[in-house]
Amino acid sequence: MINMNIKNLRIQHQLTQEQVAERLNVSRQVIVKWEKGESTPDIQYCMELAKLYNVTLDNLVNFNEQGNGLGVPPKGKHFFGIATLGERGQIVIPKKARDLFHLKSGDRLIIVGDEERGIAIVPEQMMSSFFNMVNLNFKQEEDK
Template sequence: MKNLISTNLKNLRKRYDYTQEQLAEKLNVSRQVIAKCEKGESLPDIQLCSQLAELFDVALDDLVNYSSKEVGVDVPPRGKHMFGIVTVSERGQIVIPKKAREVFNIQSGSQLIIVGDDERGLGIVPQHYMKKFFQQAFLAEEDDER
């Protein structure tokens, strides 16, 4: 765990182009606290972790547990996910990673909508999200007509 926090902290600090000193000032701690956390010599307390997650706009769990080596990209912004790479079979099938199924409550028998954009690629959306979206859009249109 120490290694993930230290790696994520260092990567996020660099992504935001902060020096250790600048980050320390924002968090009201010494530069040494940041340096020790990045080296894995100490762990930030829960309050500091919470402040870091807020500052960098990432989920606290991702700050602490996210492994960029495992997934292939750095910690994503809060509410954004990178679940890894899947391989398309000869029949065009993919296996949705377990974590994605858990986050979006996708179970056997769930219906998914595949959407596409020539420039942005494909997206997979659970059918119940799209149904809710369209219901809200129609309600908003009805309100505008009144």
């Protein structure tokens, strides 16, 4: 898993093995062995690779793109899977997403859309906090 992630991230970031080796202060042959799965980077190099590619350490080590065809997501970005739209427009939000965003039964969600980008679902409390912050900034500007 990690060897494919290391290779795919390097290619995605348009870096050569030599460039990655220079940034990590190792030889190009070390990078080749990591990418072929002949050896595995120690934890310090894993942390440096995760930082270089802006991914979580967990995703660098464990992410498996076989199930979804997507590469390792950047830090803070998640792919939770696919939801099927029910007959009456219902969807089930995957458990991992509900847990991460602390969503529970009865929570209100705001659905927003952009014809070019698609639909987004935002928990009401997050949207309210955002609007309160924007409103506060407007009031501060008016007071100047």
